[in-house]
Amino acid sequence: MIDSSVDASPLLPPDSSAWLGRTLALSCGLWHGAADLDAAQLGKYRLLADWARITAHVRVLDVGSGHGGMLRHVSDECGVTSACGIDSSGEACQAVMRLGLPGVRTYHGDYRGFAPDRPYDVVVSIGLLENVAGPLEAARQPDICAEFFALAHAWTAPGARLVLETTISGHQSDWPPEASRYLEAMRRLGLSGALLSLDRLLATCGQWWEPIHVRTHRDDYARTFSDWARRLRALPRTVQDSTLADWLEFTTNGAVLFRHGALSVAHLGLRRIDCSGARFPRSPAAGSR
Ligand SMILES: C[S@@+](CC[C@H](N)C(=O)[O-])C[C@H]1O[C@@H](n2cnc3c(N)ncnc32)[C@H](O)[C@@H]1O
Numbered sequence: 296m297i298d299s300s301v302d303a304s305p306l307l308p309p310d311s312s313a314w315l316g317r318t319l320a321l322s323c324g325l326w327h328g329a330a331d332l333d334a335a336q337l338g339k340y341r342l343l344a345d346w347a348r349i350t351a352h353v354r355v356l357d358v359g360s361g362h363g364g365m366l367r368h369v370s371d372e373c374g375v376t377s378a379c380g381i382d383s384s385g386e387a388c389q390a391v392m393r394l395g396l397p398g399v400r401t402y403h404g405d406y407r408g409f410a411p412d413r414p415y416d417v418v419v420s421i422g423l424l425e426n427v428a429g430p431l432e433a434a435r436q437p438d439i440c441a442e443f444f445a446l447a448h449a450w451t452a453p454g455a456r457l458v459l460e461t462t463i464s465g466h467q468s469d470w471p472p473e474a475s476r477y478l479e480a481m482r483r484l485g486l487s488g489a490l491l492s493l494d495r496l497l498a499t500c501g502q503w504w505e506p507i508h509v510r511t512h513r514d515d516y517a518r519t520f521s522d523w524a525r526r527l528r529a530l531p532r533t534v535q536d537s538t539l540a541d542w543l544e545f546t547t548n549g550a551v552l553f554r555h556g557a558l559s560v561a562h563l564g565l566r567r568i569d570c571s572g573a574r575f576p577r578s579p580a581a582g583s584r
Contacts, residue, residue: 307362307386308536314526318364319390322422322460323516323560332522335515339460339562340368343419346508346564347456349373353416356450357381358406358443359423363391363399369419370396379415381406406446414452424461426487436489440499448503453569457504460562464490465513467556474557477548483541493561500565508564516560517553520546 324335351374360380524546
């Protein structure tokens with residue numbers, strides 16, 4: 296499905312697998328027992344699939360699915376035969392369709408315009424929430440998160456699970472000098488920097504979703520950023536893309552911010568709160584089902 300009102304510009308430079316690895320995941324790998332970046336991303340997919348109790352028979356919705364690393368995992372490793380990836384990047388949606396995963400489709404558009412034909416059993420969202428609000432909208436981030444959790448509730452069946460990865464503000468409130476170079480690179484790349492604290496994130500989701508698993512993986516994201524930067528530095532000089540210098544700036548300085556503790560990353564495993572609708576504020580999607 297195509298929502299023509301959204302920007303179809305490519306998210307990543309061509310051949311980004313040279314620095315992002317096979318999955319093209321622009322999100323945190325989990326390095327425990329992992330020999331390289333691909334194994335670290337697989338470790339993250341395994342953890343989230345386990346928390347979400349994904350088996351062959353569940354219907355999975357991946358919001359902000361990017362190039363489809365998680366969708367490929369649930370299809371190939373969990374045997375899922377009904378899944379949908381939502382992404383506002385046309386290039387990312389096309390990349391997912393090129394994977395040719397049986398029963399996996401995409402919705403190209405803003406997730407706030409999505410209305411499912413049938414309820415889903417699992418919602419996955421990796422690296423989306425911190426990218427929805429532009430820097431100028433940072434103050435709206437709690438509303439954006441609340442709307443996301445309400446929508447995910449409206450899209451799902453009783454008993455559903457939601458697994459989430461999002462960058463959060465870390466425990467250090469003093470930001471090191473690298474922060475300005477990181478934020479500048481993000482601005483040039485069109486990425487957002489609007490973050491919540493873990494407390495705020497949990498308080499926001501709690502109206503619709505019960506936290507079952509809550510973990511932070513700051514060191515893992517520092518290592519992922521460092522690995523991206525190392526691979527970017529090693530690219531042959533013949534690789535031409537005007538944004539590569541910005542990606543290098545973003546990854547090099549991002550690694551410092553995660554190591555310092557100014558930034559962190561949360562992984563949440565949540566269970567849908569199933570009770571009479573009267574308890575809930577009206578969800579934005581309630582009218583579209
Ligand atoms: C940081 S990337 C993460 C992608 C993927 N989940 C991964 O792990 O690599 C965030 C993704 O969210 C998508 N996105 C951002 N805002 C969106 C929106 N409002 N609706 C749908 N997708 C959105 C972007 O196009 C991008 O593919």
